[in-house]
Amino acid sequence: MNGLAHFTAEEIKKARRYAIATPPPDLDPRIGALVHELIGRVADKWTMLVLEVLTEHGELRFTRLSEMVSGVSQKMLTQTLRHMERDGLLVRTVHPVVPPKVEYRLTGLGLTLGAAFCGVWVWASENLDEVEQARRTFDAR
Amino acid sequence: MNGLAHFTAEEIKKARRYAIATPPPDLDPRIGALVHELIGRVADKWTMLVLEVLTEHGELRFTRLSEMVSGVSQKMLTQTLRHMERDGLLVRTVHPVVPPKVEYRLTGLGLTLGAAFCGVWVWASENLDEVEQARRTFDAR
DNA sequence: TTCTATACTTACCAAAAGGAGAGTGTTGGA
DNA sequence: TCCAACACTCTCCTTTTGGTAAGTATAGAA
Incomplete structure (x- = not known):
């Protein structure tokens, strides 16, 4: 009745260390599509990195963020921050002073998303050697 | 001493439901870079979908896979499968018959990665409404 | 002899992503 | 008077991504 029947108990046990829940049954395929779109939007390179530094440091200004998210261009940082704000992952606070001062911090929603990515991060760091x-092996034919 | 000090206990408690571990301290920045590269490689649209259907159905042939991963082109499916094979996420079995028969199934590594993505999937389905x-609100200025 | 099934591969092309670098507006300080 | 500071925004350009469609190989069936 469950799709995991073709794996050994050992494999499944190991997998459970990463799982925090069983996959949702996903009755409505439209929900699946929406969820997938959302994951695609949210799982990109810069979003993950911004999530990480804001979780670590709390509230940051634009220039500080651009220093901490190594390799990001101004254009991509602005774009990423706007998307995250639109999705409710962070709040943008503008202080009407000169020179301008803008601060970014995660919302509860952003924090939980960061936590959800944690499993993937842990998987990647634990299995880096095995993947390499x-x-x-593959490249050697 | 921990980066979560700027969140309320309530927010952190909610976040913990998604977390399966605390973020690794990540001493070496090169490790961070490698992990990030790996996540970027592995977190893409088609890889996630292939992971999902193979977890559900076990072993599948190329044509069957292309039917189940809705919207994928032959080119992208081939490319995704090759990358996943190279990374050790699945095994490709060629049966020397005519017409050709090739079967794909996940390795233990692939299974654990699917589990790790589970947290993100659950987050997305639980928070879909809130994001929308x-x-x-944002679009209404 | 021609058709079918399967799992691709290749060529071509359009669209999207993303980097570099210059420009903008404001005000206080040298 | 001119410059610095900050957070962008805009334009131009290259790279990457990904879709479509056609081609390939082989043996058995019609």
């Missing part, structure tokens, strides 16, 4: 080994 | 509400 697989690549070497 | 935030967007409406």
Whole structure:
């Protein structure tokens, strides 16, 4: 009745260390599509990095953020922050002073998303060697 | 000493429901870079969908996969499968018959990655409404 | 002999992503 | 008077992404 029947108990046990819940049954395919769109929007490179530094440092200004998110261009940082604000992941506070001062901090929603990505981050750091080994094997034909 | 000091206990408690571990301290920045590259490689649209259908259905042939991963082109499916094979996420079995028969199934590594993405999937399905509400509010200026 | 099934591969092309660098507005300080 | 500071915004351009459609190989069926 469950889709995991073709895996060994050992494999499933190991997988459970990463799982925080069983996959939702996802009755309505439209929900699936929306969820998938949302994941695509939210799972991109810069969003993940911004999530990470804001979780670590709380509230940051634009220039400070651009220093901490290594390699990001002004254009991409602005774009990413606007999307995240629109999705309710962070709040943008403008202080009407000269020179301008704008602060960004995560909302509760942003914080929980960061936590959800944590599992993927942990997986990646734990399995880095295994992936690299697989690549070497593959590349050697 | 921990970066979560600027959030309320309530927010952190909610976040913990998604977290399966605290973020790794990530001493070496090179590790961080590698992990990030790996996440970027692995977190893309088609990889996530292939992971999902293979977790659900076990072993599948190319044509069957292309039917189940809705919207994927032959080109992208081939490309995604090759990358996943190279990274050790799945095994590709070629049966030397005519017409050709090729089967794909996840490795243990692939299964654990699917589990790790589970948290993000759950977050997305649980918070879909809240994100859509935030967007409406934002778009209304 | 021609058709079908399967799993691709290749060529071509349009669209989207994303980087570099210059420009903007405001005010207090040298 | 001119410059610095900050948070962008805009334009131009290159790179990447991804879709469509056609081609390939092979053996058995019609």
